[in-house]
Amino acid sequence: MDLFCGRILINKDGEQVDPEEALQNKIVGLYFSGGWCSPCRDFTPILCDFYTELLEESEPPAQFEIIFISSDKSPEDMVDYMHDMHGDWLALPWHDPYKHDLKKKYSVTTVPKLVIVKQNGEVITDKGRKQIRDKGLACFRTWLEVADVFQNFSSK
Numbered sequence: 001m002d003l004f005c006g007r008i009l010i011n012k013d014g015e016q017v018d019p020e021e022a023l024q025n026k027i028v029g030l031y032f033s034g035g036w037c038s039p040c041r042d043f044t045p046i047l048c049d050f051y052t053e054l055l056e057e058s059e060p061p062a063q064f065e066i067i068f069i070s071s072d073k074s075p076e077d078m079v080d081y082m083h084d085m086h087g088d089w090l091a092l093p094w095h096d097p098y099k100h101d102l103k104k105k106y107s108v109t110t111v112p113k114l115v116i117v118k119q120n121g122e123v124i125t126d127k128g129r130k131q132i133r134d135k136g137l138a139c140f141r142t143w144l145e146v147a148d149v150f151q152n153f154s155s156k
Contacts, residue, residue, distance in 0.1 A: 003028070003121035007098060009067060009090040012082050017090055023119065026063045027140075027147050029128055030102065031089075032113040034071035035081030040112040043129055047114070048087040050132050054140060055088075062140060067092060069099050071111050118147045 114128030
């Protein structure tokens with residue numbers, strides 16, 4: 001995925017993950033959030049359910065991944081928030097200054113914000129949170145139509 005090329009992501013256990021491998025041919029939700037923020041703490045369990053249904057309860061698992069971009073005050077706060085509330089998704093390490101570039105690129109001024117992007121970082125919607133709240137799993141099909149994620153699986 002061009003957006004995270006050359007970067008390292010981490011999983012919930014703090015293990016390093018190669019973004020090229022983890023995000024290949026997937027729609028990506030950039031989740032800008034922080035544990036100190038009560039609207040974030042309200043939405044995160046909803047996002048967990050959405051993620052679990054798409055990845056663990058559908059066959060085959062949906063081509064979708066979330067990357068948490070932390071607005072927490074410290075790396076310890078980020079880890080606590082991830083362990084307490086987050087699904088089994090990925091995160092940009094707290095110390096990575098790239099989070100500031102991402103916030104600027106996607107005009108993130110408040111949290112929580114869920115920006116849904118194609119592999120190349122192009123925005124599908126910056127209203128992921130509202131769409132999940134309003135439409136549930138149905139919004140994923142809309143994102144797929146825009147993203148062309150399955151193009152190399154088409155039978156010609």
